[in-house]
Amino acid sequence: MPSIREFVIPALITSIVGGVLVVTNYGQNFENDVGLSWLFNVRGPVTPPDSVLVVSIDEDSARILDQPSRLRDWDRSLHGELVQVLTERGAEAIIFDVFFYESLPRLGDLDFAGDLRESNRVVLVQQIEQVQNEEIDIVTTGDLLRSPTKELRDAAFGLAPFPLPKVRNRFNQFWAFYESVTYPATLPIVALQVQLLSHLDYSEFVALLRDLRLSTVDELPDSLEDSAELRDVMITLRSELGSDPAVADQLKNRFDNYGARASLSDSVKRIFPALLDAYAGPDRYFLNLYGPAGSIPTVSYSSFWDNGEQLSNTMLQDLRGKVVIIGGTAQTSISQADGFYTVYSSGGDDIAGVEIAATAYANLLSGRSLKKTSTFANLLLVVMFGVVVAYLAHRLSGAWVIPATVASGVAYFGFAFLLFAGAEIWISVVIPVAIQVPLVLITAYLLRFLRARDDRDRFSKTLRLYVPERVAREYDLGHEPQVAPEVVYGICMSTDVQGYTTLAERVPEAELADLTQQYFSKLGDCVTRHHGEMLEVRGDGMNAVWAAAQPEPFLNSRACIAACEIQHEVNRFNEAHPKSQMPTRIGLHAGRVALGNVGGGGHLSYSIFGDSINTAARIQELNKEIGTRVLASEPVVHDLDDWLVRRICDFQPKGKDEIIRIYEILGPSTDRDDKRSISCDQFAEALQCLEDGDWQQAAKLFAGILAIDASDGPALFHLSRCQRFQQSSPPTGEGILIRSTT
Numbered sequence: 001m002p003s004i005r006e007f008v009i010p011a012l013i014t015s016i017v018g019g020v021l022v023v024t025n026y027g028q029n030f031e032n033d034v035g036l037s038w039l040f041n042v043r044g045p046v047t048p049p050d051s052v053l054v055v056s057i058d059e060d061s062a063r064i065l066d067q068p069s070r071l072r073d074w075d076r077s078l079h080g081e082l083v084q085v086l087t088e089r090g091a092e093a094i095i096f097d098v099f100f101y102e103s104l105p106r107l108g109d110l111d112f113a114g115d116l117r118e119s120n121r122v123v124l125v126q127q128i129e130q131v132q133n134e135e136i137d138i139v140t141t142g143d144l145l146r147s148p149t150k151e152l153r154d155a156a157f158g159l160a161p162f163p164l165p166k167v168r169n170r171f172n173q174f175w176a177f178y179e180s181v182t183y184p185a186t187l188p189i190v191a192l193q194v195q196l197l198s199h200l201d202y203s204e205f206v207a208l209l210r211d212l213r214l215s216t217v218d219e220l221p222d223s224l225e226d227s228a229e230l231r232d233v234m235i236t237l238r239s240e241l242g243s244d245p246a247v248a249d250q251l252k253n254r255f256d257n258y259g260a261r262a263s264l265s266d267s268v269k270r271i272f273p274a275l276l277d278a279y280a281g282p283d284r285y286f287l288n289l290y291g292p293a294g295s296i297p298t299v300s301y302s303s304f305w306d307n308g309e310q311l312s313n314t315m316l317q318d319l320r321g322k323v324v325i326i327g328g329t330a331q332t333s334i335s336q337a338d339g340f341y342t343v344y345s346s347g348g349d350d351i352a353g354v355e356i357a358a359t360a361y362a363n364l365l366s367g368r369s370l371k372k373t374s375t376f377a378n379l380l381l382v383v384m385f386g387v388v389v390a391y392l393a394h395r396l397s398g399a400w401v402i403p404a405t406v407a408s409g410v411a412y413f414g415f416a417f418l419l420f421a422g423a424e425i426w427i428s429v430v431i432p433v434a435i436q437v438p439l440v441l442i443t444a445y446l447l448r449f450l451r452a453r454d455d456r457d458r459f460s461k462t463l464r465l466y467v468p469e470r471v472a473r474e475y476d477l478g479h480e481p482q483v484a485p486e487v488v489y490g491i492c493m494s495t496d497v498q499g500y501t502t503l504a505e506r507v508p509e510a511e512l513a514d515l516t517q518q519y520f521s522k523l524g525d526c527v528t529r530h531h532g533e534m535l536e537v538r539g540d541g542m543n544a545v546w547a548a549a550q551p552e553p554f555l556n557s558r559a560c561i562a563a564c565e566i567q568h569e570v571n572r573f574n575e576a577h578p579k580s581q582m583p584t585r586i587g588l589h590a591g592r593v594a595l596g597n598v599g600g601g602g603h604l605s606y607s608i609f610g611d612s613i614n615t616a617a618r619i620q621e622l623n624k625e626i627g628t629r630v631l632a633s634e635p636v637v638h639d640l641d642d643w644l645v646r647r648i649c650d651f652q653p654k655g656k657d658e659i660i661r662i663y664e665i666l667g668p669s670t671d672r673d674d675k676r677s678i679s680c681d682q683f684a685e686a687l688q689c690l691e692d693g694d695w696q697q698a699a700k701l702f703a704g705i706l707a708i709d710a711s712d713g714p715a716l717f718h719l720s721r722c723q724r725f726q727q728s729s730p731p732t733g734e735g736i737l738i739r740s741t742t
Helices: 005-023 025-043 059-064 076-088 109-119 150-155 187-197 202-211 227-243 245-256 266-280 353-366 375-395 398-423 430-463 469-476 500-506 509-529 553-576 611-626 674-692 695-708 713-727
Strands: 052-056 093-096 122-135 138-146 158-161 173-175 284-286 298-300 323-327 486-497 533-538 541-548 584-600 603-609 630-633 643-652 660-668 737-739
Touching (some): 005 025, 025 430, 076 093, 076 109, 076 323, 093 187, 109 122, 122 150, 122 187, 158 187, 173 353, 187 202, 187 227, 227 245, 227 266, 245 266, 375 398, 375 430, 398 430, 486 500, 486 553, 486 611, 509 533, 509 541, 533 603, 541 611, 553 584, 553 660, 611 630, 611 660, 611 713, 611 737, 674 695
Parallel strands (some): 052 298, 093 122, 122 158, 643 737
Antiparallel strands (some): 486 541, 486 584, 584 603
């Protein structure tokens, strides 16, 4: 038996190692690098929301629109024309992920600025630059926002940076609010705010907040004239909701019960709660990527022009409900290429910043960004998992340890995946599956090896209490001991396969060996399940015994149960292998036998000897002549009142003077029905007539049995004998006697 230490030690080691990894940077980086990749790749790409569209500024667009390869040298009036089209077609927010730092009047800056001002829904990107200030011997480092040119900055509805936090050269997160600069809201948050204001006038937005009883509503600007005032609005809302997320929940609850809610559009009902959650949420989120590069709906910049000459009237006529983000994609960008390495980058393209911005916006709008569980929650998970897996390895037997432990790892991964795919919750996965499961197996098997070594030493000492030192010493040396045969009382079973020779002739050797192994495995299970010993397997036959020092009634019952179960298992085996069936005959006999080793030439086998096992084999052979499956001698069925049996004949094996009364075992008495009762009673009456020499009456009764069950082998056998005896009678008293000729 496994000791308690074989549970405690693996549980402690696994839980401690898992816990240490969870709380350290090494383990957290391992989860970021490997665990997140597992989850995303198993989940696969998913359909992104239809509320966002990426317009890719690519090389084809430069060629078609006759623009230079450098984006900063493009005619900016083209951007203005695109803004006009997007605005006319209902785009609710237009985001340029393009840097406009240089003032270029000759390239249409003023026209572009006019179009920005007229659209009143365009957001331009800012760049965060790191600067150093040196005063005497002190060097400080800070972040500086670099904005577009004054003309464009004043004309844009909003400005926002979009920095991305990098962890070990991989981008899994995005900033919603970047607190180290004076204007913390980033591109996705500003896009969400601008989109809402495309449905509500600013005054209506303020009135809504006042109706919902926002405490700082009076601190908001009276109007929105430029991007600076939008910045002030967002700073105020972030300060109020970010400091106390419960305020956002209260506002959402009031919004759900808002009296004038019915007058609001569905878009406002969808965007406003998402915006409140964003203002109250953390500074940064984990990206819930929709797939590899190109998963977000993307169209080429030039596709809005026909043949590069005039604006197209057919491209994406209806952009209502959409936020359009314009920039270079990693695959085709002509400049400002900003591909980012993500979980989908291995074997594919990096994802462009414009697509990550679109993903971040879609995550916020849908409320489906990844939610990583806290370090404490992950610590509890890995500790609990380590204990459970260690317990499984402790409780299960050797053959089941690996499958069960691996299955527990698969189950945990399935649980983690369901949380990830269904609720966007990310728990530790690689530490439990890739670290803890192998660690449990290693420690469990190491401890079992040590226990097995200790058990062998203890067994060697114990063996000397029961056997001579010479035998024990042979065991210590790994030699098979010579043990004298032991004489016991036993119920002997002999089995044989009908037609095995024919089967062996037509079935390939390897297949026959496999079938035979499966067959004897089932027979052996039936024998051992009912406390018998499977002693010999020779060819297609098996010898088994239920042994005790003296006759015991339970031996008979166990042997009969095993015989019936063997027939049941053989029937199932034959159904599974209709072309390779192995119908089985069984013979049972009771008596004294010897159990012990036999052999020579360096080989010994434990076997059974005596007349009883030989007689069981002869009874088994009698099945073939009579047409039965399970036959037993009278000593086997004696006093088995709860079994359905019928006397078949008297039997004299060849070379023996003893005549044995033979019975067919039909099954437990609970299987008796009217048909079987009539058949058994009529068979007994017919057998008595046969024994008395009344051939004609016996034949009539056997024929009646066959009318009930045409497959009754013993009835058919005795009917044939009756017909033969009517022509030539046997000696008196031998009507039911069968003599073996082999």
